[in-house]
Amino acid sequence: MxxxxxxxxxxxxxxxxxxxxxxxxxxxxxxxxxxxxxxxxTAWKRKGYTIDGCIHWLVGSGPASxxxxxxxxxxxxxxxTFIDHDEYLRIIGKEGKYFALYSDPDRLEKHMKELAPEDSGVIEDFIKGIRKGIGFDMPSDKAPELYNPFDVVKMLFQMLPYMGYMRKWSKLSAGEFASRFKNSFMREALLAIAEDVPDLPMLALVMPMAWVYQKTAGYPLxxxxxxxxxxxxxxxxxxxxxxxxxxxxxxxxxxxxxxxxxxxxxxxxxxxxxxxxxxxxxxxxxxxxxxxxxxxxxxxxxxxxLFPPLVFVAFGVNRTFDELPHSVSGFNLPLDEPITIAGKELSRLTLHVYNFDSSLAPEGKTVIRVMISTVFDYWDELYKDPERYKAEKERIADQVIAQLSKHFPGLAEQVEMRDVATPVTWVRYTGNWRGSYExxxxxxxxxxxxxxxxxxxxxxxxxxxxxxxxxxxxxxxxxxxxxxxxxxxxxxxxxxxxxxx
Ligand SMILES: Cc1cc2nc3c(=O)[nH]c(=O)nc-3n(C[C@H](O)[C@H](O)[C@H](O)COP(=O)(O)OP(=O)(O)OC[C@H]3O[C@@H](n4cnc5c(N)ncnc54)[C@H](O)[C@@H]3O)c2cc1C
Incomplete structure (x- = not known):
């Protein structure tokens, strides 16, 4: 049996x-x-809208992986059906200036050099890192626990041309990389990308950019x-x-x-x-x-x-956002007035606009969502007082809408649905320790x-x-x-x- x-x-x-x-x-x-x-x-429904709780990109969506x-x-x-976005993330500055992490390295290089001609050396190095990542992949067919000496030698042989590459980009943190830029806008933009994880190895950025370019990190409709x-x-x-x-x-x-x-x-x-x-x-x-x-x-x-737990603020909006590009991770926006959550003052928010998946909203409408990393203990304590917990979620939703309305005039009146999930929500529904989402x-x-x-x-x-x-x-x-x-x-x-x- x-x-x-x-x-x-x-x-x-x-x-x-x-x-x-x-x-x-x-x-x-x-x-x-x-x-x-x-x-x-997962995802959850509110007032005819579907709030997506997870996938920005699926590595392995295309045969190159x-x-x-x-x-x-x-x-x-x-x-x-997968769609491959043109951009990974767009960091918005002041007076319409922005840094778009385009999926196409040629376009990205041109754009970065226009923004920061004085940093062309660092930019070329970065683009080279993305290009080198195009040929690189991790073996995934056999469990590493079962490798025999032959498998180890085979893997080392495959990895050999990438050893220097791996060493270089895994030792360099996103924070250190940002500090190499003379241009202050580029420096700030790169720091905004790595806001939660300044010691994030740059390999975790250059390799995924290579996957996005190869159309093997798409979003499943x-x-x-x-x-x-x-x-x-x-x-x-x-x-x-x-x-x-x-x-x-x-x-x-x-x-x-x-x-x-x-x-x-x-x-x-x-x-x-x-x-x-x-x-x-x-x-x-x-x-x-x-x-x-x-x-x-x-x-x-x-x-x-741990990956930080999240406050997840989603809105159902009676409008399309056809004017915005499709993006893996959305738009990082500066705030006119900071928002304080769990004692942490936020001067920027990253907005995810689901203008690429019409199945998530009624026709002509769109789900938008903001993901904010936060402090577990604050929410764990607050949850013990249901009134204050609810009021805090309302305050955050109000403030986020007010700030987003400055970037998208009229937005506040178009919001039909609002939903705030906190680290406690993740613990209640998935049991993940201290609300860590990954x-x-x-x-x-x-x-x-x-x-x-x-x-x-x-x-x-x-x-x-x-x-x-x-x-x-x-x-x-x-x-x-x-x-x-x-x-x-x-x-x-x-x-x-x-x-x-
Ligand atoms: C907002 C967000 C965005 C993300 N974006 C991406 C992305 O774009 N690309 C990507 O690759 N990854 C992404 N991830 C990460 C990815 O989703 C997770 O790493 C992955 O899904 C984890 O799967 P898992 O099965 O290990 O754990 P989980 O999904 O946590 O599954 C554990 C399961 O165990 C159940 N469980 C727990 N305790 C018990 C119990 N006592 N009895 C019975 N059942 C129990 C839970 O309910 C849950 O269903 C994202 C995650 C989040 C939250």
Whole structure:
């Protein structure tokens, strides 16, 4: 009889693990605490508008990327239309001046040199970095945990021409790079890009710019929930089972072997293998009561930086924004008057305009959205006082509309729907630790870090998803579900098989 696998969480990692395990003949059952699939890769409806909670870009949407085959296997490529934007981000200055990170490096170079002729050397270096990234990709077919010496040599051989490139751009932070510009507007614009992550390695900017140029980081029309539902369908078509509204309270362990799960309502389910695709902190410290940990893992949770939690302000607006270009990350705008949230004064906001996806709003109308990084403890405390929590959300929505109206006259009167989500919202719906929306921050330290998918001393148990893939993101989440299935197959002495719908 085939082995049974219980998977905790129907986010992209859990669904992916389920799909690949089903492809390989395991009987799987996913238990998800929410009412729908996707985890943070989700969307919600308000007054006829769909507020998208996730995807700006999907790395691997085009065949130039090594992730493409994973999205094919999960049914994404066959079922989605992708659009590739002309711009990554536009930073607006004063008096109509702007810096647009164009997807086309030729156009970007020309534009940057027009803005800052005195910095042509730094600009050429940057463009060279993007161009060099065009040939570069990470192998994604075999789980690194299963590499044999031959695989290591093969990978090193493939990487060799890029070693210097990787070293150079991963050592250089966005903050340091900005300081190389003599031109003050360019310096400020680059600092605005890296506002939340000044030690963000520049590799995390030049490589994605190369992906955007190669049209392999597109946006799936229909948005994040449709995307997640496609993988859920693939999973169900492969014979998988999923139970929603089923929060897992404990991983049951006998003689240091995971043997099942206990739901919050007390029901128990047994499996030969347990995979947690849920939040890492909850898994390790609550479901397993901190019994299977070592100093290294404890160190992650004590010391590593997290992606900041978000205040997410969305509006449904009775107007089109046809005059604005389509952009991956939107428009970074200066504010006339700063807005203070959780003690942090904001002088700029990044506005995402969904003028490229008409399915998210009634005809002639548009969803716009502002993502603001914030402080978890402030919101956690405020949430205990429902009146003040609600009032604070209203104040923020009012102030954001007032400021946006200065850039888009008449906007305040055209707003038909407003919705504010906070870090507490993310915790309530996805369980992510301290509201971090993407797990461990992509920083100089975590950039090359590889985390184990197993816990010390615990058999038959694995972890997948953004809490074991530093930097997070949809491709690593999907890949970790694929990789863990390879590891399980190898242990069971079975060949690893993939299929396409
Ligand atoms: C605003 C935003 C924008 C983003 N933009 C992009 C982008 O453009 N491109 C990109 O690649 N990535 C993006 N990401 C990141 C990406 O969405 C995530 O890294 C990825 O989806 C994480 O998937 P996951 O399965 O690891 O985790 P999650 O999505 O957190 O899934 C975990 C699942 O486990 C469930 N769960 C938790 N606890 C329990 C429990 N006790 N019992 C049962 N179920 C439980 C949760 O409800 C959830 O469904 C973005 C994320 C956000 C929030």
């Amino acid at each position: 085939e082995k049974s696998i219980i998977i905790i969480g129907a986010g992209i990692a859990g669904l992916s693990a389920g799909c690949y395990a089903q492809m390989n003949g395991y009987n799987t059952h996913i238990f998800e605490m929410d009412t729908k699939p996707g985890g943070v890769c 090594n992730f493409y085959h994973i999205w094919e296997e999960l049914g994404i490529i066959k079922n989605h 229909g948005g994040s929930l449709e995307f997640s539902r496609t993988i859920e369908k693939r999973y169900l078509d492969l014979g998988g089972e999923v139970s929603y509204k089923s929060p897992v309270a404990k991983v049951m362990v006998e003689n240091d072997r995971a043997v099942g799960i206990r739901l919050a309502d007390g029901t128990e389910h047994h499996g030969d293998i347990i995979i947690s695709a849920a939040d890492g902190h909850t898994t390790i410290f609550d479901m397993l009561e901190g019994k299977y940990i070592n100093d290294k893992i404890q160190g992650y949770y004590d010391n590593l930086a 797990g461990w921050m992509m920083g100089a330290e975590s950039f090359r870090m590889r985390m184990s998918k197993t816990l010390p001393g615990l058999e038959n148990f694995y972890m997948v998803g953004q809490w074991v893939e530093p930097g997070g993101g949809l491709p690593p989440a999907a890949m970790s579900g694929r990789n863990v299935t390879q590891i399980i197959c190898k242990k069971d002495k079975k060949p690893f098989i993939t299929t396409r719908p």
